[in-house]
Amino acid sequence: xxIALKRKRLLVAAAGLWTAGCLLALVLWRLWPSPPDVxxxxxxxxxxxxxxxxxxxxxxxxxxxxxxxxxxxxxCAISQAPSTKASIASLFTSLYPTMHTALRHTTEGAIGDVLxxxxxxxxxxxxxxxxxxxxxxxxxxxxxxxxxxxxxxxFTHTTLLPPPAMNAEALRxxxxxxxxxxxxxxxxxxxxxxxxxxxxxxTLYTERTGPYYYIDxxxxxxxxxxxxxxxxxxxxxxxxxxxxxxxNLFDELERRGKLRNTVVVIMADHGEEFMDYGRLGHGGxxxxxxxxxxxxxFGLHDxxxxxxxxxxxxxxxxYPTLCAIAGVKCDPLSxxxxxLIPLMRDRTPVRQAAFSEYYTYQKSVRDTTHQYIFPxxxxxxxxxxxxxxxxxxxxxxxxxxxxxxxxxxxxxxRWLEEMRVKNxxxxxxxxxxxxxxxxxxxxxxxxxxx
Numbered sequence: 176x177x178i179a180l181k182r183k184r185l186l187v188a189a190a191g192l193w194t195a196g197c198l199l200a201l202v203l204w205r206l207w208p209s210p211p212d213v214x215x216x217x218x219x220x221x222x223x224x225x226x227x228x229x230x231x232x233x234x235x236x237x238x239x240x241x242x243x244x245x246x247x248x249x250x251c252a253i254s255q256a257p258s259t260k261a262s263i264a265s266l267f268t269s270l271y272p273t274m275h276t277a278l279r280h281t282t283e284g285a286i287g288d289v290l291x292x293x294x295x296x297x298x299x300x301x302x303x304x305x306x307x308x309x310x311x312x313x314x315x316x317x318x319x320x321x322x323x324x325x326x327x328x329x330f331t332h333t334t335l336l337p338p339p340a341m342n343a344e345a346l347r348x349x350x351x352x353x354x355x356x357x358x359x360x361x362x363x364x365x366x367x368x369x370x371x372x373x374x375x376x377x378t379l380y381t382e383r384t385g386p387y388y389y390i391d392x393x394x395x396x397x398x399x400x401x402x403x404x405x406x407x408x409x410x411x412x413x414x415x416x417x418x419x420x421x422x423n424l425f426d427e428l429e430r431r432g433k434l435r436n437t438v439v440v441i442m443a444d445h446g447e448e449f450m451d452y453g454r455l456g457h458g459g460x461x462x463x464x465x466x467x468x469x470x471x472x473f474g475l476h477d478x479x480x481x482x483x484x485x486x487x488x489x490x491x492x493x494y495p496t497l498c499a500i501a502g503v504k505c506d507p508l509s510x511x512x513x514x515l516i517p518l519m520r521d522r523t524p525v526r527q528a529a530f531s532e533y534y535t536y537q538k539s540v541r542d543t544t545h546q547y548i549f550p551x552x553x554x555x556x557x558x559x560x561x562x563x564x565x566x567x568x569x570x571x572x573x574x575x576x577x578x579x580x581x582x583x584x585x586x587x588x589r590w591l592e593e594m595r596v597k598n599x600x601x602x603x604x605x606x607x608x609x610x611x612x613x614x615x616x617x618x619x620x621x622x623x624x625x
Contacts, residue, residue, distance in 0.1 A: 210356040210501050211474075212437040213301065215493075217266075217360070218417060219259060219314055220367040220457055221443035223469045225414060233380070235414040238422040239441060239471065245481055246439075246473035247519055252488045253529035253541050254445050257465040258458045260288065260316040261532070262444040262490065263362075267296045267323065269494035269510035272532045273551075274598050276605040277321065279534060280618065287614075289606040290322030295509060297494050298326030298358060304503045307352035311336070311345050313364035315617030320608060327360075334617035337373075338365050338420035346427060356501075365417045366447075368456055368621060370409035376416040380408035394455055403450050410447065438475060438500055440493060443468040451567075461539040461548050462568050463560075466531045472519070475500070479519040486518050487542055489529040511597065530590050540587050547583035559583065 223229050227236045228243035255265035256272045264270075264277035267290070272278055275294055280287035290296075298308045310323075310330040317323045318332030329348045336344075345361055365372065377384060383405050398406075428434050445457050446465045457465060470488065478500075491512035498505035499514045517523040528542040537555050540547040546568065548558045559580050560568040573580050610618070 209436060210304070210306070212357050212359070212433065213306075213440075213497055213501060214359045214437060215361070215440045215442070216421065217263070217362045218366055218441070218443050218469075219362060219364050220445065220447045221414070221469055222410075222447045222464065223443070223467055224464070225411060226469045228471070229469060233411055235411050236418045238418045238425070242439070242441065242473045243471045245476065246471050247475070247479060247481060248483045249470040249472075249488050250483055250485050251529075251541075251543055252442070252468050252470035252490065253531060254443070254466045254468045254490050255529075255531050257445045257461060257531070257533055259314055259444050260321065261534070263317055263323065264290050266444070266490050266493060267298070267325075268294045269297075269491040269512040270294065270601075270603075271491070271511055271530065271594055273535060274511070274594060274601070274603060276603060280610060280623070285610060285615075286607050287321055287610050289320075289608050290325065291603050291606045292322065292325065293603055294325075294601075295506075296326045297497065298360070300326070300494075300498055300503050300505060301358040301501070302326050302328065304501065305355065306501075306503075307355045307357045309345065309348045309352070309357060310360040310362075311341050311348070312360075312362040313337075313341060314362050314367075315614055315621060315623075317362050320611070320614055322606070334620060335364050338363055338417055339423070342420060342424040342427070345424070346431075349431075349433065363417055363420075364621075365420070366410065366413045370406060370413055372409065372413040372416040376412040377409065379412040379415055381405055381412075383408075394450075398450060406455070407449050410449075434474070438497065439473040440497075441469070441471040441473070442490070442493075444490075458533070461531050461533050461537050461546075463541070463546060463562065463566070466539070466541065475519070484518055484522060485543065486522060486524040487526050487529050488515055488518065489526065492525070508597075509601065511594070528586055528590075530587075538587065538591075540583050540590070545579065545583065547580070547587065549584070549587055 225231050225235060227234060227240040228248055254262045256262040261272040261278050264275045265272055268275050275290060277288045277290040302308045308327045310327045312318055312332045313334065313336040315334045324330040331344050341361060341363060345359060349357060446468065447457055448454050448464060451464060452460060452462060489512060492515050494510055495505045495512050496515040499516055513525050515525055518525050528540050531539045532551065535551045538549055538551050544563055546560045546562060550557060557573060558571040559573040559576065561572055
């Protein structure tokens with residue numbers, strides 16, 4: 176009898192300890208949740224004002240819009256460059272383009288800048304924290320030859336790889352990660368030139384068919400307004416196609432349980448021009464349509480209130496922000512970005528302005544009201560635009576508002592000095608590589624070289 180009573184008391188005590196352990200585990204889980212998975216979806220050349228949740232009149236992005244409705248939508252997100260290589264290098268390193276030095280290739284495509292191995296990339300930071308790091312890129316620039324695979328356990332790189340193939344490859348690589356947290360970077364090119372989506376998306380907005388070619392932003396012949404509209408129609412069809420492919424990817428990730436504790440970033444590297452300033456494509460200038468990008472963060476419903484964010488954010492801020500969310504170590508002395516957590520949590524501004532560079536030619540200061548563009552070297556123009564009254568940046572008010580111009584010159588001077596000091600401490604040395612025939616063919620297919 177005594178033995179049975181003693182055994183019963185032990186069982187009760189054990190049950191009590193088990194219950195207490197479960198409660199403690201629940202408390203600890205809420206205080207220190209497991210590291211979130213991170214997915215960055217980069218939609219190359221996605222123009223902000225062609226996205227539904229940013230006010231576009233066509234229903235080009237219904238799935239992205241559905242994520243935006245539950246996530247954080249940044250109204251003033253600024254890329255650090257109007258070209259892919261420089262902007263993605265800034266995203267990966269949280270450094271400005273002339274600091275990381277991965278800027279461009281020669282006109283004939285013989286020599287190209289490389290992201291130096293001495294910089295610490297976002298993928299390296301996550302890998303060192305124990306994350307499985309995966310990349311899939313359809314852009315010629317963003318691959319091993321130019322140094323962009325640093326920190327990735329697995330990286331698949333094929334120029335113009337279609338979205339369904341990208342999705343399949345990402346899912347294949349994710350299946351190999353087991354229960355490890357993962358960092359996934361996906362770089363889609365299905366919106367980018369040559370604006371050639373598959374049927375039925377190629378004729379979704381136009382009955383006309385066939386691609387249109389340009390080289391380095393210059394049309395092959397003079398374009399009529401109908402020609403320009405046709406290019407826009409094909410571009411928008413590519414957006415619908417890409418949006419549908421993203422929905423397929425998310426449906427499969429959901430089915431596999433890969434979205435339960437996942438932060439998703441959807442963004443562009445730069446915008447796209449349709450003869451707005453006499454060019455096609457991107458690069459060439461720092462006007463708002465080129466550097467003001469769509470940025471949506473989804474999957475943080477329990478941590479940050481959803482909705483629109485009006486404060487200034489820079490693409491380089493994603494590095495320290497994602498590190499802070501995931502508990503990944505980030506040395507503030509080695510990056511130029513700042514964490515967006517206060518902006519996301521209670522809309523507290525974290526920066527006065529964002530800064531961008533077009534190679535070594537031009538630089539810009541962009542806040543919520545003005546953009547100031549100034550020469551990176553002698554001969555480049557200087558301009559100031561009031562974005563509230565002139566969102567299309569058609570009227571340079573530099574001469575008529577010298578007081579405002581001086582204020583932005585002072586902001587620019589402080590930024591340049593901060594860059595100089597940090598650059599001297601980091602001591603990054605530029606690297607270049609001779610471009611092989613395969614990569615040169617990829618650059619040609621994207622309209623970058625002849």
